[in-house]
Amino acid sequence: MIGECLKHLKIFTTIDEMRSASREARRAGKRLGLVPTMGALHEGHLSLVRAARAASNLVAVSIFVNPTQFGPNEDLARYPRSFERDCGLLEQEGVDLVFAPSVEEMYPSGAVTWVTVEELSGKLDGCSRPGHFRGVTTVVAKLFHIVEPDATFFGQKDAAQVAVIRRMVRDLNIATEIVVCPIVREPDGLAMSSRNAYLTAEQRKRALVLHRSLMRIKGLACQSESSAERLIAAGRAEFATEPDVRIDYLEVVNPETLDPVKIISDEALVAVAAYVGTTRLIDNLLITQRRRTPAND
Secondary structure, eight states: OOOOTTTSOEESSSSSHHHHHHHHHHTOOOOOOEEEEOSSSOHHHHHHHHHHHHHHHHEEEEEEOOOHHHHTTTSSSSSSSOOOHHHHHHHHHOOEEEEEOOHHSOOOOOOOOOOOOTTTTGGGGHHHTTTTTHHHHHHHHHHHHHHHSSSEEEEEHHHHHHHHHHHHHHTTTTTOEEEEOOBBBBEEEOOOOGGGGOOOOHHHHTTTTHHHHHHHHHHHHTTTOOOOHHHHHHHHHHTTTTEEEEEEEEEEOOTOOOBBBBOSSSSSEEEEEEEEEOOOOEEEEEEEEOOOOOOOO
C-alpha cells in the first residue's frame, strides 16, 4: 500500500492494466503524456512532469529500474529506490497514472529480442558503457508500445540518450512526439541526478568541476571560438584543478549524429562524463555559432 493520501494517483504493475488505462484515455479523446523514469525522483524529473501536465490531458509516469542498461560492474543493486516517496511527489504534481512493473513483467522468461540503434549506440555513453543504449532503447520501445503516449518527455541532461531515442522513433515510425526539457540544476550549477545521492560532501564540491568546465567552454564560444580542439582543451584545463575527478569523455559533437565536430559552424553539443570517486556523472551544453553574413556594400 502506498498510503491513503494517494487519492488521485492510479498505480499499475502489469502491462495489461497500463495498456487498458491508456487505451481508455485515447477512447475518451484525451492527449496522453509519458515521463519515463527509474524513480528516485528529484526536481529534474518533476520539471518533466510539469511540462507533460501543461501539454497533456493525462500524465503517466513509469518507474522502472531497467536492469538491461546497467553493465556487470555498475550500480544496479545500489541504485536509489524510493517508490513510496516518489508516488507521494507525483500525487502532489497531479500525475494520473504510474506504471511500476517488475523485471519479470517487462522481460518475460526466455526473451531474446532487442532494439538496437546501430552506430549511435556506440558513441559517448554507449562507448563507455557497452550495451547501455541497447538496454535503453529496448525498454523505451516497450514503454512506447505499452503506453502509446502522444508525447514523451525527456531531459536534456541525457542528450546522447535523446539522440538515440529520436533516431529509433524516426526509424521505427513510432507515433509519439519526443519533447526535450532543459537541464535542471542545483543553485551552484550541479546538474540534478539521482546518482548525486552517492556523493559525500567533499565529492559534491569536486563534482562542480563538470559545470565549471562547461561554463569555461561556453565563455570561449561566446567570444566566437569555434575550434572544438581549443574548446576541449579549455574544458580539460578546468578539470586539471580537480585531480581527484577523472574524465570519462569530454567531446564536442553533432547533437543529432553524436559525431565529433572540428569546427562549430552551427549548433554543437558539448558533452562530458566524469567519475567523482566511483560515481559517474554526466552533463552537457548546447552551443551555437551563427554563420556571419557579409555586410552590405
